[in-house]
Amino acid sequence: MTLTEAAEFLGLSSRTVRLAVERGEIPGEHPLADGPWVFRRCDLETAAAKELVSRAQAHNRRRAVPDAAQEEFVF
Numbered sequence: 517m518t519l520t521e522a523a524e525f526l527g528l529s530s531r532t533v534r535l536a537v538e539r540g541e542i543p544g545e546h547p548l549a550d551g552p553w554v555f556r557r558c559d560l561e562t563a564a565a566k567e568l569v570s571r572a573q574a575h576n577r578r579r580a581v582p583d584a585a586q587e588e589f590v591f
Contacts, residue, residue, distance in 0.1 A: 517554070517556070517557060517560070518533060518552045518553060518554070518555075518556045519533060519552065519553035519555070521555075522544070522553070522555040522560055522576070525557070525560055526560060526565065526568070526569050527569060527573075528569060528572050529546075532572055533555075534553065535576075536568050537553070539563055541568055542559060542560070542562070542564055542565050542568060543555075543559045549556070560568070
């Protein structure tokens, strides 16, 4: 899987997954400097990956997108 596909599989952002790989929390490969990240599905189904998802979801309590109640600036 690519980084984008792995992030969708886990339900996380691509940045969260990439940072987790760089911290050594989940395995992933970046074999070419200008190439894509590569992930194996079995590595994304481990207890470590599930812990990452759980921790990320618990940390992200606020929505990243605005809702209808949000005020707008009028210039």
